[in-house]
Amino acid sequence: MGPTEWLAIFAAGVGAGGVDAVVGSGTLITFPTLLAFGLPPVVANVSNNIGLVPGNVSGAVGYRRELVGQRGLLARLGPLAAVGGLAGAVLLLWLPAAAFRLIVPVLILISCGLVLIDPRVGAWLAARREAGRARHSSLVLGAGIFLSGAYGGYFGAAQGVLVIGLLGMVLHENLQHVDAAKNVLVAIVNGIAALVFVLFAHVAWVAVLLIAAGSTIGGLLGARYGRRLPSAALRWLIVVVGVIVSVKLLFFS
DSSP: OHHHHHHHHHHHHHHHHHHHHHHHHHHHHHHHHHHTOOHHHHHHHHHHHHHHHHHHHHHHTTTTTGGTTTTHHHHHHHHHHHHHHHHHHHHHSOOOOHHHHHHHHOOOOOOHHHHHHHHHHHHHHHHHHHHHOOOOHHHHHHHHHHHHHHHHTTTOOOOHHHHHHHHHHHHOHHOOOHHHHHHHHHHHHHHHHHHHHHHSSSOHHHHHHHHHHHHHHHHHHHHHHHSSSOHHHHHHHHHHHHHHHHHHHHHOO
């Protein structure tokens, strides 16, 4: 890869970091970029995961004011997210690469659907809160966080959307606070998975460094300015890219 490719990967990292801070589907920007420049799918996924961790952390830092008062919640859910992320990362490395090629297009399409329905989920959660029907259920929430962590450790696109839905359904918190907690939990999942990948997987380190630098900037920008962007256009762009990548993986790889 030359300077043009490096710049494209860095720019994708900025976009992914910003999207992850607000929506939670930045992988659908960086993963296709790495595929386009010739990286094998599993190597692209592993390198993308490691590179996005700094962006996850910077997004969580950007929401630090909304995290006030959530230490107890995160102390309970963080270990479950970590174990889930570990399970997903081990599953990725244990299953053959051919399985990843078959499974990921399905996961991407599911992720695209989640991105599309995310505004409806937010509206539904807000309506439940106003009607006083949101109930705390620690068992359901814990199981959901573990499973979403396993999904995130394996692939991770739209993991944040899943976590927002889980937290919003059972907690009496506004969506800003839910989004802040989501950023922390996603950072834990991706951080644990990244540690596994660094130790045991083949990594494209140039791509990692470019995505890491870009996603760190993007995470801070997304936390500060992300909601000023036209969210509908952003969602549809992510969905179009996701569908194209799914078709490529299914029929042209």
